[in-house]
Amino acid sequence: MATSSTIPSPPPVQAADPSLSGGRQARLDQVANVVAMTVPLGLLGFAAWRAWGGALRWSDLVVMAIVYSLTGLGVTVGFHRLFTHRSFKTGSALRFTLGALGSAAIEGPLIEWVSNHRKHHQLSDEPGDPHSPHHHGPGAVGALRGLLHAHVGWILRGDAASTPERYAKDLLGDPVARTVDRLFLLWLLAGLALPFALGAALTGALSGALTALLWGGAVRIFLLHHATFSINSLCHFFGRRAYDTGDESRNLAWLSLPTFGEAWHNNHHAFPTSYRHGLRRWQIDPSAAVIRVLELLGLAWDVVRIGDARLERAAA
Numbered sequence: 001m002a003t004s005s006t007i008p009s010p011p012p013v014q015a016a017d018p019s020l021s022g023g024r025q026a027r028l029d030q031v032a033n034v035v036a037m038t039v040p041l042g043l044l045g046f047a048a049w050r051a052w053g054g055a056l057r058w059s060d061l062v063v064m065a066i067v068y069s070l071t072g073l074g075v076t077v078g079f080h081r082l083f084t085h086r087s088f089k090t091g092s093a094l095r096f097t098l099g100a101l102g103s104a105a106i107e108g109p110l111i112e113w114v115s116n117h118r119k120h121h122q123l124s125d126e127p128g129d130p131h132s133p134h135h136h137g138p139g140a141v142g143a144l145r146g147l148l149h150a151h152v153g154w155i156l157r158g159d160a161a162s163t164p165e166r167y168a169k170d171l172l173g174d175p176v177a178r179t180v181d182r183l184f185l186l187w188l189l190a191g192l193a194l195p196f197a198l199g200a201a202l203t204g205a206l207s208g209a210l211t212a213l214l215w216g217g218a219v220r221i222f223l224l225h226h227a228t229f230s231i232n233s234l235c236h237f238f239g240r241r242a243y244d245t246g247d248e249s250r251n252l253a254w255l256s257l258p259t260f261g262e263a264w265h266n267n268h269h270a271f272p273t274s275y276r277h278g279l280r281r282w283q284i285d286p287s288a289a290v291i292r293v294l295e296l297l298g299l300a301w302d303v304v305r306i307g308d309a310r311l312e313r314a315a316a
Helices: 024-052 058-084 092-103 110-122 139-157 175-182 184-203 206-236 265-270 286-296 308-315
Strands: none
Touching (some): 058 092, 058 206, 058 286, 092 110, 092 175, 092 184, 175 184, 184 206
């Protein structure tokens, strides 16, 4: 039986944003996307070469783990479950903090990210879905083309962006979201300054700060990007389907840890507003655990839960 706990229907289309019409701003965005994809990849190679030469410090891995977790949860708890699907409510200060941490992941400004993801849910695996791996030709070649498109191609091409006036109008009228979005460059720089500062604090040396910046900055960005992108590509192609959602969303258990629970993607498409994506006890979902802790501390409320009876009916 199909389930339909969907996000609210978008408001009527307003005037299109000129920056998304293929003009100068769109070209600048495309260049920025290419830089954001390629520079971390090049620095990853440099970091691997340095590590092979014995230059990798324990502090570098500690810093990378800390910044990866903070920015990754900023995306999963903040951008995704809070701002996109409104799975819980919280105060302005925490909303601002989660938005800033998600922005530091350098996956795009908040409102653009939310708008693209809501469009994906509205058109999941149908024509118009910004990053579906399907409908890209027959056979193995078509499958590979689709996976590449869903993983990074749609970002590099820059021609699949949604219209915030249609898909994120609520955030355009939200002072916190607008401020976070407008300060995207600041959060980008802060996401690089943090590992530098942590490296300096842990080692007391400039060299330690610089290697921490390499691992907690460039390598962390590369790893987090491709963990997130794998939800768009792998989780719409491989894995198990617990629910008939009318699309190709799938659960991919091994990807749940590096994505903080986002890889229970079929569950998420069945119940988009649920604060938990890992709906079963054994389905590890660190993002849901963070939201639960926030709730226990009184920092989150109106947390959306899906009852067991509804889960069983949906799976029937």
